[in-house]
Amino acid sequence: MIDVIFRLSGGIGLFLLGMALLSDGLVAFAGAALRRALLRFTGTPWRAFASGAITTVLIQSSTATTVTLIGFVGAGLIAYSQAVGVVIGASLGTTATGWFVAGLGLKINLGYYTLPLIGAGAFLRIMGRGRWRHLGLALAGFGMLFLGLSGMQDGMRGLAQDFDLKSLPSHGLQAHILAMLAGVVLTTLLQSSTAAVATTLTALHAGTIAFEQAAAVVVGAAIGTTLTGALVALGGTVGAKRTALAHVLFNLGSGIIAIVLLPVFLSVISWLNAHAGLEAGAMSLAMFHTLFIAVGVAAFMPFVGRFERVVARLLPERPQDMSRHLDASALAMPFVALEVSQRALESITHQLVELQRVLMRKPLSDSEMQTLERAHTALNEALQFIARLPPLEHEADLHRQRVAQLHAIDHLLRLHGRLLNAPDPSELLDDVAVHVLRRQMEELLDLVHDGLDGKAAPDWMHELDRRNAQIRASIGTVRAQLLESDSVDGGLARALQLTDSLRWLKRSAGHVQRICFYLLAGRQAPVESDKLPAPDESELAVGPETDMGVRQPSTQV
Known part of the structure; x- marks a missing residue:
């Protein structure tokens, strides 16, 4: 008996470990391709359904598909309305594994090979x-x-000799519900x-239980x-919770239909056994699952x-x-987690840029503060979310994206500090040069919004670089005029305050430019980011080359 328990528990453990390694390995190997496929083929409910079914068949895990999808929805990559079709497709796609096990795994002992x-x-x-x-x-x-x-298989053969589960009640709604609850547990x-x-x-193949059970x-x-996805979605965004709930309701509804109509399904299977050549046993159970x-x-x-x-x-x-995309469920998939943090940083950038615009005209109100x-x-x-990611040294692109986002956070914090301690806008002289x-x-800030939203031209970073240089030149001209003029009210002290x-x-404009530079570098492919114009460093010491593959500006401003 102990030998049977050892074989059975060890076999289940190896199978579970194998499924986890297979699913995790495939998801990580095809992470970017998986994201592109789900984004591309979720336009309509039926396309989303097909996408979920095919993805689950390929990665051999509906849980992996669902958890990945919940991360995508939490990140805002996929709308909740599109995700519903994907989870329904994933439920159908997972039945393919049963066919695989029944048709090959139980007929041929492949463990040794x-x-x-x-x-x-x-x-x-x-x-x-x-x-x-x-x-x-x-x-x-x-x-x-x-x-x-x-x-x-070895464990089940021994178990069949010591236990006859087929002798337990297997007919009637009550017996079906008890067996269903055993499956849930x-x-x-x-x-x-x-x-x-x-x-x-x-x-079933070893004869331990009856087909109806x-x-x-x-x-x-x-x-x-569905419980795994529901647990993952706890504490996540509303879209992630809706996706998990849709998965629960669909599988629960399908299960209730199957239990209530189980005699009908069993009759259909019997007919297929007799007239369509369907093998009795494991193959019939795989057919029932799909059906x-x-x-x-x-x-x-x-x-x-x-x-x-x-x-x-x-x-x-x-x-x-602004941090609505920071869903902890995405941390299990670094490529999704970095997309989550990227979107959060872009949302924060939009807010700070708007506050910068306000400060050009007036002090911030209480609500703006x-x-x-x-x-x-x-x-x-x-910052805490990115810090919780596992080491990414072996993932060059992901590591580079993470470093770029950390640089962006550094400059966002510096911009925040400058906005918090901004001078009174009324201190600026009211002349033509200052109006210009x-x-x-404001034109530069408009370009930032359009660029981050994907509404600007592909070379918008080059235009941003040009506009920032233009602002620096205008500021240099106004400062020179102030220091050379004797007509400023308050004398030289007032002139220095204005400068x-x-x-x-x-x-502040320099930080805005650097933020955009790093956000864009984190989103684009390495070759493309190398073509971006480096931030203007005319008044800064040039920083060393980093492992991001692009020249980094010094952060001492």
Whole structure:
């Protein structure tokens, strides 16, 4: 008996570990491609559905698809309305693993033959660089999955000799509900519906449980898999919570339909066994899994718009702030987390730039000072969020993006300090030169908004560089006139005070330019960011070359 327990628990453990390594490796290896695919193919509900199904089949985990999707929604990359179709597709896509296990894993003992794959994957994980390390992780996971399946089969054969679960009640609604709850508990414990379904398929193949019992357990597994996404969404944005709730409601609705109509589904399977050549046992259970999820798709997808609105009413939108994108659930996926922080920093930049515009005309009001304080809080939250990311030394592009964002935060904090201690705008002389300077600064700030929103020309950073140089030249001219003039009220002391205000304005514009430079460098590909104009450093010491691949300006301003 102890030998059976050891084999079964070890097999389940290896299968779980293999699934986790396979899914994590594939998601990390194809992270950018996965993001582009989900963004590109989620335009309509049916395209979003197809995107979710195909992605889940490729990465072999509906949980991974759903958790990734929740991160995308939290980051604002995908709208909640598009995400609903993806989670429904993910539920159907996960049934492919059951076919894979039933059609190949249980018929051929591949555990021994995949041992070299585990070795090759581990070697690639240790010796590889960049994305290839993640591919090695996926290969090792794929091999461990089959090794674990072999252990589960051996354990289930021994369990069938000591326990006859088929003798337990399996007919009637009450028995079906109890078996379904067992499936929910099993999936919750294993944290993987794929592992729960594979365990059930193995038990059925070994003769440990009856088909009707196994069918109800699989229904419970489909419901239980939604708990992981729900836990991930806790504390996240409203969109992330809505996505998780939509996943729960769809799988729960499909499960209720399957349990209530289980005799009908079993009759359909029997007919397929007799007339369509469907194999009895594991293959039939895989068909049942796909069939009841497909019925759920047919029931929900024609009314997906209404379904979205119902979920939205259950979780109404709340007022959002500048750090609304900083969803902790995204930290598990660095490429998503950096997109989250990028959007948060762009939102903060918009707010500070608007406050800079106000200060060109008048002192900040109480509400505007509160906005400035919230921006400072959001900047600290963004810094803490980025600090929680794992080391990214082996991910050159992600590491470079992280460094760029840290530089942007540095200059945003410096800009915040200058706005907090801004001179009274009335100190500036009311003459033609100052009016021209104000207009030039406001045009620069308009360009910042358009550039960050994607409304400016592709070379907007070059134009921003030109406008900043123009402002510096105008300030230099006005300062020279002030120091050379004898007509300033208050004499030389007053002239020096006015030139100090002009210096504040010049350095504020310099920080704005640097912020945009680093935000754009963090969003573009390395080759493209090398083509960006470096910030104007005519009054600053040129900093050393960094590992970002672009020349960095000194931050001593």
